[in-house]
Amino acid sequence: MMLTVTCYDCGEMYSLRGWIEKEDLRGTQFEEKIDTITDAELSELEEKGLIHDEMDVFEKNPCCRYCGSKNVTWL
Numbered sequence: 001m002m003l004t005v006t007c008y009d010c011g012e013m014y015s016l017r018g019w020i021e022k023e024d025l026r027g028t029q030f031e032e033k034i035d036t037i038t039d040a041e042l043s044e045l046e047e048k049g050l051i052h053d054e055m056d057v058f059e060k061n062p063c064c065r066y067c068g069s070k071n072v073t074w075l
């Protein structure tokens with residue numbers, strides 16, 4: 001499933017993934033495994049709550065990925 005975010009300040013509209021992909025390792029302690037990690041390892045990290053998909057990250061702190069505004073709505 002996807003979440004569509006609309007920003008009232010900069011006008012951007014974009015979609016967020018509700019599932020984990022390798023690129024979610026970026027900026028985490030597992031970043032160095034980004035090219036080698038398997039799908040099984042990826043879902044294990046997610047189950048342990050060590051990495052988060054785009055939707056999870058957004059829901060914890062809803063703000064625009066482009067301008068940082070909190071003046072956003074989502075469906």
Ligand SMILES: [Zn+2]
Nearest residue numbers: 007010064067
């Ligand atoms: Zn914005």
